[in-house]
Amino acid sequence: MIKRPEVLAPAGTLEKLQVAIDYGADAVYIGGDAYGLRTRAGNFSFDQMRAGVEYAHARHAKVYVAANIVAHEGNLPGAEEFFQHVQETGVDAVIVSDPALIQTCVLAAPGLAIHLSTQASSCNWETLNFWQDEGLERVVLAREVGIEEIKEMRRHTDIQIEAFIHGAMCIGYSGRCVLSNHMGLRDANRGGCAQNCRWKYDIFDMPQLGQKNDLTSVGPDGKKEAFSMSAVDMAMIDHIPDLIDAGVDSLKIEGRMKTVHYVSTVANVYSAAVDAYMRDPAHYHTDPAWVDDLWKVAQRGMSTGFYYGTPTEQDELFDEGRERPQYRFIGEVQAYDVATQTVTVQQRNNFGIGDPIEFYGPGFTHYAMTLQDLFDEDGNAIDRAPHAMQIVTFHCPHPVRPGDFLRGQRVRRPHQRKAVQHA
Amino acid sequence: MAEIIATTESLEQAQHLLNAGVDWLYAGEDEFGLRLPHSFGRDELPALVELVHQAGKKIMVAVNAIFHNDRIVKVADYLQFLTDLHVDMVSIGDPGAIHVLQTNRFPLPYLYDGADLVTSSRQINFWGRHGAVAAQVAPEVPYGELVPLMQHVDIPVSYLVYGASVIHQSGRPLVDNYFSFVKQHQERSDRQRGLFISAPHKPETHYSIYEDINGTHVFATNDVNLMPALTRVHDLGIQYWKLDGLFVPGQQFAQIAAAFVHARDALAAGTWTADLAADGQHVIADNTPANRATDTGFFDIDPNEVQ
Ligand code: SF4
Numbered sequence: 220m221i222k223r224p225e226v227l228a229p230a231g232t233l234e235k236l237q238v239a240i241d242y243g244a245d246a247v248y249i250g251g252d253a254y255g256l257r258t259r260a261g262n263f264s265f266d267q268m269r270a271g272v273e274y275a276h277a278r279h280a281k282v283y284v285a286a287n288i289v290a291h292e293g294n295l296p297g298a299e300e301f302f303q304h305v306q307e308t309g310v311d312a313v314i315v316s317d318p319a320l321i322q323t324c325v326l327a328a329p330g331l332a333i334h335l336s337t338q339a340s341s342c343n344w345e346t347l348n349f350w351q352d353e354g355l356e357r358v359v360l361a362r363e364v365g366i367e368e369i370k371e372m373r374r375h376t377d378i379q380i381e382a383f384i385h386g387a388m389c390i391g392y393s394g395r396c397v398l399s400n401h402m403g404l405r406d407a408n409r410g411g412c413a414q415n416c417r418w419k420y421d422i423f424d425m426p427q428l429g430q431k432n433d434l435t436s437v438g439p440d441g442k443k444e445a446f447s448m449s450a451v452d453m454a455m456i457d458h459i460p461d462l463i464d465a466g467v468d469s470l471k472i473e474g475r476m477k478t479v480h481y482v483s484t485v486a487n488v489y490s491a492a493v494d495a496y497m498r499d500p501a502h503y504h505t506d507p508a509w510v511d512d513l514w515k516v517a518q519r520g521m522s523t524g525f526y527y528g529t530p531t532e533q534d535e536l537f538d539e540g541r542e543r544p545q546y547r548f549i550g551e552v553q554a555y556d557v558a559t560q561t562v563t564v565q566q567r568n569n570f571g572i573g574d575p576i577e578f579y580g581p582g583f584t585h586y587a588m589t590l591q592d593l594f595d596e597d598g599n600a601i602d603r604a605p606h607a608m609q610i611v612t613f614h615c616p617h618p619v620r621p622g623d624f625l626r627g628q629r630v631r632r633p634h635q636r637k638a639v640q641h642a
Numbered sequence: 643m644a645e646i647i648a649t650t651e652s653l654e655q656a657q658h659l660l661n662a663g664v665d666w667l668y669a670g671e672d673e674f675g676l677r678l679p680h681s682f683g684r685d686e687l688p689a690l691v692e693l694v695h696q697a698g699k700k701i702m703v704a705v706n707a708i709f710h711n712d713r714i715v716k717v718a719d720y721l722q723f724l725t726d727l728h729v730d731m732v733s734i735g736d737p738g739a740i741h742v743l744q745t746n747r748f749p750l751p752y753l754y755d756g757a758d759l760v761t762s763s764r765q766i767n768f769w770g771r772h773g774a775v776a777a778q779v780a781p782e783v784p785y786g787e788l789v790p791l792m793q794h795v796d797i798p799v800s801y802l803v804y805g806a807s808v809i810h811q812s813g814r815p816l817v818d819n820y821f822s823f824v825k826q827h828q829e830r831s832d833r834q835r836g837l838f839i840s841a842p843h844k845p846e847t848h849y850s851i852y853e854d855i856n857g858t859h860v861f862a863t864n865d866v867n868l869m870p871a872l873t874r875v876h877d878l879g880i881q882y883w884k885l886d887g888l889f890v891p892g893q894q895f896a897q898i899a900a901a902f903v904h905a906r907d908a909l910a911a912g913t914w915t916a917d918l919a920a921d922g923q924h925v926i927a928d929n930t931p932a933n934r935a936t937d938t939g940f941f942d943i944d945p946n947e948v949q
Binding site (some may be wrong): 289322339340343347350364368371390391401405408413415421424436448450454526530532560 | 711717
């Protein structure tokens, strides 16, 4: 029998945690106030963690806390208490990379499940067995591992396997990059990564210091193309059966810094895909609507990373500047009155009469329309809703539900990449 | 007294390094070890081991790659080969290789070398409890952190005192991909090609970059040279001084190694002076290749400056 993997979504805040779970995530990962790599993501206090766990467990979802820094001397006092407090909140596991923190967690919070972070670059089954012997519950694989390699791992180990399926990619063997330390005194392994891999570099040879032979060249568009290590994002939407059949236990979505729009959309899409495959594997196919939805929150082109071979120049981000999402998140449904077909919306971004808008909700429901009328809270007719968190109403002939979201604008897809076929 | 470990690129250079007085040679094969000056195949390594042992010195073999399934299955056989050669130590960075070493009970001591990830005494002691007899501390650990680290470590540590310092390893062929995209210069991206990159708005920077079977490697803009800071290195009690000759060929590297051996001996004898340090700096300047520069790297950086 095929085992259903969990869809694991990022949650930078309590709101995103709730949204991710409402939109189908089986588990979320969050950061604590300390020891996490995303120092700029909204991190959770212990009270927020407790609230998040309560919300998740009431809906049969799990919460993992990332504590995946690699500590330096002097960073560790307080780590024991940190893990004890995390355990007291009822969190289901911690995601750790540094063996010093693993050891600390094992001793300070016995029984708290530990997942090895992708930062540890686990690429083979002997490594997985090493960590299983240490009592770890799960290993998050390195992003460099392919589908066939996962299948082989499964033949040699029964530790849980988590693998990235969507989002921006660190292009180094994770953990093995200190570009940021050397270029800006920011420690990549303690949350300081400045994404130096996405910078534009000159490339040259140099027989003597200062005597550079510039090798930076002109790209296909005739413009000078700087050297960069930047990659397009990962999207495994076309390959969900491969991941499940290979024995992946948890499908991880990147992006603790990402928006509610992104989290809701991506969690919605992948949970729909997993549900569809589990319902009827024989007749499963990728729904083009899923791929379309992913493009609505895409910031770059997409590829399958290392899953089907070593990335080529097609998987790098040379000529594409940072693509902005072509759909904007514009509001959240507060209420719907069936009798009057009136929806009440809390605004998140400016929208108004004449705009094409789309409702989407948990369970991959969608409804698109053009806005015909708009009223403020007092019932006055208005043209636009320009104020943040403004409450407005308008006529919507299709029933929608509280918690559904609205997005606006038109899809303009970034340059199509290989392996994501249905955009 | 600290022991000096030097990489080697050939039997000939190995002889020079042994003559210079280094205690350990460090070598290996690209399939198992990372960023080596030469990939010593199984037909070449026995002669090197013999040379080292005949000189009464020791050899450490690099088994510190990040292994995928296809290569981890070869590690047991390789460790058996190294056991049969009576290699004195191996360096390992992948816990999978430790698992292979220990489940097969190979009698090979190992130094834990997880590159930039080895940053605290607690972590080093974790590996110590898992059989490591020594650990290679990351070059990103500055003096201010080495002081407390050295007070708390249970096993000897090694620290880079000279040579190129890796700052990035990618599984992607980053250089090939770029040259394929622009359809230029596609012929080579290996170490001998001598490529550098410079950061935006910092034309004075020159980060070495190359590809091999372990991916793409990028190095700090300047190589590490702790000759000016050796008194503190000595006082810290660091047990192994690592010299990396990845970008410094032949005799030049042996000259540099000799300068560090003299320094180590003078420090142990209490005869080290500023003049001797200046002499050492001259030797290094004279023997550092024309396209490379050195500085003290992270050693003198205030730990509080790093965010
Ligand atoms: S600079 Fe890029 S490759 Fe390095 S850690 Fe940051 S995201 Fe990863």
